[in-house]
Amino acid sequence: MIEINNLTKRYKSFQAVNNSSFNVEKGEIFGFLGPNGAGKSTTINILSTMLQPTSGTVTINGYDVIKQQNQVRESIGIIFQQNTLDEKLTAKENLMLHCKFYGVPRASRKHRIDEVLEIVDLQESINTLVEKFSGGMQRRLEIARGLLHYPKVLFLDEPTVGLDPQTRAHVWEYILKLKEKENITMFLTTHYLDEAEISDRIAIMDQGEIIAIDTPKRLKQKIGGDIIEITTSDNEAAMKEIENNFNVVALSLKDDVIYCKVKNSDAFVSEFIKTLKTPLTGLDIRKPTLNDVFLSFTGREIRD
Numbered sequence: 001m002i003e004i005n006n007l008t009k010r011y012k013s014f015q016a017v018n019n020s021s022f023n024v025e026k027g028e029i030f031g032f033l034g035p036n037g038a039g040k041s042t043t044i045n046i047l048s049t050m051l052q053p054t055s056g057t058v059t060i061n062g063y064d065v066i067k068q069q070n071q072v073r074e075s076i077g078i079i080f081q082q083n084t085l086d087e088k089l090t091a092k093e094n095l096m097l098h099c100k101f102y103g104v105p106r107a108s109r110k111h112r113i114d115e116v117l118e119i120v121d122l123q124e125s126i127n128t129l130v131e132k133f134s135g136g137m138q139r140r141l142e143i144a145r146g147l148l149h150y151p152k153v154l155f156l157d158e159p160t161v162g163l164d165p166q167t168r169a170h171v172w173e174y175i176l177k178l179k180e181k182e183n184i185t186m187f188l189t190t191h192y193l194d195e196a197e198i199s200d201r202i203a204i205m206d207q208g209e210i211i212a213i214d215t216p217k218r219l220k221q222k223i224g225g226d227i228i229e230i231t232t233s234d235n236e237a238a239m240k241e242i243e244n245n246f247n248v249v250a251l252s253l254k255d256d257v258i259y260c261k262v263k264n265s266d267a268f269v270s271e272f273i274k275t276l277k278t279p280l281t282g283l284d285i286r287k288p289t290l291n292d293v294f295l296s297f298t299g300r301e302i303r304d
């Protein structure tokens with residue numbers, strides 16, 4: 001659905017995107033992560049025809065983003081970070097305006113508006129002024145508006161930023177429902193790494209380059225396995241036992257807790273509990289999070 005080949009963008013002598021190539025499959029939720037200044041907005045602006053690349057090619061739904069801008073724009077919907085609804089208009093008026101901008105035929109407008117409002121559960125509020133909507137309702141209406149012209153690809157730029165946790169969860173529910181019902185390809189940026197877990201695949205961009213691209217599960221596996229936190233009545237003796245008898249990726253002791261990184265925690269723990277001679281007082285298994293992945297690939301927190 002999206003094909004990016006050797007994409008480069010220079011601002012004067014500054015290289016914001018450096019020879020990036022990757023594809024996004026139809027129906028995929030594709031997470032796009034990177035620290036501030038990594039080049040994400042630049043990439044998204046090129047993908048959505050708002051910015052010209054310096055070199056390289058990008059096609060969306062088979063259309064070239066430079067030579068076939070209109071077809072690309074008809075193929076995409078964008079949910080921006082900031083609210084771009086007209087607060088002095090009702091939900092219906094906002095949606096009608098969008099139908100007109102996008103040339104949705106007059107005869108289908110009412111049906112499409114009802115349809116998208118149903119997806120985000122806002123049918124009851126169709127005639128309410130947007131200024132009376134809560135933050136979460138406004139976000140949902142923006143998502144509905146992004147869907148009105150049946151886009152093949154939906155760009156979601158931090159779709160839940162500034163929303164409370166409950167509303168965030170709700171917005172994600174709608175996004176997942178959409179994926180199931182409409183098989184829309186979604187290109188997502190978020191600073192909430194727990195939310196990025198929703199992605200089928202994630203690309204991490206740093207200093208203009210794609211430094212990792214894979215499923216969240218495989219990205220986490222790549223950083224070397226699970227973390228086991230162990231406490232015993234004699235940590236030094238236990239460390240020696242582990243060193244001599246187990247194959248671990250890393251072993252350390254901090255604040256009376258033994259940290260053990262292992263490839264496969266299930267296999268390790270069952271064998272460990274059976275064979276350890278030093279009395280065990282506690283054991284905790286922690287799977288690596290996307291935060292661990294991000295840190296290990298970029299050396300930085302997502303928001304520096």
Ligand SMILES: Nc1ncnc2c1ncn2[C@@H]1O[C@H](COP(=O)(O)OP(=O)(O)OP(=O)(O)O)[C@@H](O)[C@H]1O
Nearest residue numbers: 011014015016034035036037038039040041042043
């Ligand atoms: N118009 C411009 N002229 C010069 N430099 C620019 C311009 N736009 C962006 N940059 C630079 O290009 C780099 C990439 O910026 P970009 O906005 O794409 O990053 P980002 O990954 O989206 O960051 P953030 O998460 O902070 O939005 C940054 O160093 C930025 O300062």
